[in-house]
Amino acid sequence: MVVAIQQVKHVSGTNITSPKGYKAIGIHCGLKHKKKDLAVLLSEVPASVAGVFTTNAIQAAPLIVSKEVVQKGKMQAIIINSGNANACTGKQGMLDALTMQEKTAQKFGIESDLVGVASTGVIGEKLNMEPLLKGIEMLIPVDSLEGSIQFSQAILTTDTVMKNTVYRIEIDGKEVMIAGTAKGSGMIEPNMATMLGFITTDAEIESVHLQEALKVVTDITFNSITVDGDTSTNDMVLVLANGMAGNSSLTPAHPDWNAFLYTLHAVAQDLAKMIAKDGEGATKLIEVEVNGAVSNLEARKIAKTVVGSPLVKTAVFGCDANWGRIIAAVGYSGASVDPQGISIKIGETLVVKDGEPVIFSEEQLLLYLKQPEVKIYVDLNKGSGHGIAWGCDLTYDYVQINASYRS
């Protein structure tokens, strides 16, 4: 992706309602004990929509509802509950998701097939519809930082922090904003895991091109993170583009297409890294960059295998420069590798060169491994394939969180 970087500005202090024409809010309706558990995002006008969804063969009812809306190409509102995934809940679950859609449409006076539905939380328990429907009645979305914060909080489950990012670009000389918010902490694995991502923009773009852009970006961002290898039944990323910036419609032939793609990528990558860093129980973000693979696809596969290895994750947690586990993971990734060609750096320290150990300062590496972000570089010297994946360390707290999630 070639792009004039100076066009793109990361914006701080703003939020999911930063692009023109969006409002949001989050409240506590009673699905969770005390925390916020219901959120809505609303666009002033119907927006082009693109979506990517879990690859799990078992898909929750809200996904099925939202997919249908995405297929029609327009969305104006998204209703999201946390605390209950409405997954494996049979016919009643499907009825409940449709009721959420219908009630949200009524509340905001829009067509029900312009409403997306998302749920996250425990699998296999029926939704408690009474508080949920009362909650929908109480939603008053606003175009403010406060509304965005409450929205971002209400979609969380075991997350410890909100995940927000905003960028500004110029398209046709018009200011265009792209903003994103996400949740995701456990059950995180490539190809859509328990992760919800919502991206808003005021760019003008048809849904077919928006979908094209989202697909390109998702593979190298949301699908390149892993926390525990568990792929969820509920995950989705939705992008709404309401056209209120007034640019001429974006297509791959538009002179600013690459700038748009670059910025969408920046938003998605920010969110993906925030999700990885906030992995359940995590103390560190791990980034694995692979170069010299036979293809980008193989490079990403290796990067994801290394960052997903429980032994690499525990070694990073323990600040142990155990590169043997890194090279073992490279070996079992299934990618084409030549053992004698592999070099590995942990941070800036070379630990393996051409498949053989290099003498290095354990003390210096120990200091590096104590940082909150650890980078591992693998060079295969086989081709020009490049890929990056993100994950987190595996800690006592991951076990604690997941040994007692329902209780």
Added chain:
Amino acid sequence: MVVAIQQVKHVSGTNITSPKGYKAIGIHCGLKHKKKDLAVLLSEVPASVAGVFTTNAIQAAPLIVSKEVVQKGKMQAIIINSGNANACTGKQGMLDALTMQEKTAQKFGIESDLVGVASTGVIGEKLNMEPLLKGIEMLIPVDSLEGSIQFSQAILTTDTVMKNTVYRIEIDGKEVMIAGTAKGSGMIEPNMATMLGFITTDAEIESVHLQEALKVVTDITFNSITVDGDTSTNDMVLVLANGMAGNSSLTPAHPDWNAFLYTLHAVAQDLAKMIAKDGEGATKLIEVEVNGAVSNLEARKIAKTVVGSPLVKTAVFGCDANWGRIIAAVGYSGASVDPQGISIKIGETLVVKDGEPVIFSEEQLLLYLKQPEVKIYVDLNKGSGHGIAWGCDLTYDYVQINASYRS
């Protein structure tokens, strides 16, 4: 595998040297701080040999040496060290493995191409050859329970228990023994992980048929366990058959072929389950049985995915009947499933029927989940495919063991 079960007897109190003509010993030579770290198994006469090896693209030097011996079809001794994997050690590592082979051959007065070599421990550190070669000189294998126990201890790394099993069958009216010992605790994943398995028998069988039998048995035993999904650089299972029982040579056409296969299967399954149960930090053995899949292969794939899910593993550790995680893992296994057809039992308690929750007693299940062995049954109602996989729970101790392995 149809077999007259009454032929087969599990034997207690005996060991890897139970079959006729085998001796073994294990000692401390100085690779580890205090524990035993060097072992040898010796057959009175050259034995037919079969082997399966790691699928990791990065293979340790001793594997390359042992593979060559297996290809020639005969083996008489196996020299094993623990504490150092001799993996990713370059040309020096290869020379060291060949030196181990050569010195063992000299010590016992046999040809060096009849000596297998195995190593397990830390990756990427060169072998400390001085104590190792002195150790080989000190090895005095014996045909006794004591020798077998010392052998079984000396091959362990983070294992907490020895893994031994012995069976007796009759072939041609002759008593035949098959015995096995194994190590393996972490980095355990299908297709040969950090696992060493050694099986001895006094049956007469050519190596080509022994290899055939081992392949059949490995897929449904050693390759059906997982501890952490990490596939090692060093793993192997070797079977020696020295023919000293005096039966007529076993082939698939032999009337007792199935009895032999059944018994080899029993030995391998015992060892595989012991390895899974002794997974690093584990408190429980988890067995997942899948029925009704479109094929046995898919059933095994699903079983392995469920038993390998960190979220299922932590839930079992926490005695949480969180079947949502089980069904989610079934869904992302990549196998062909129909959500409405899935039923799940935890122990004898039905928790999901035809894809929907069943009301069950949480208290009763809590009691069940506190047992040291937890069984999960998944029925897909799609075909007649059947498969079982074994694993263990994910605990605080797994993190502790692996956050500080090298220190």
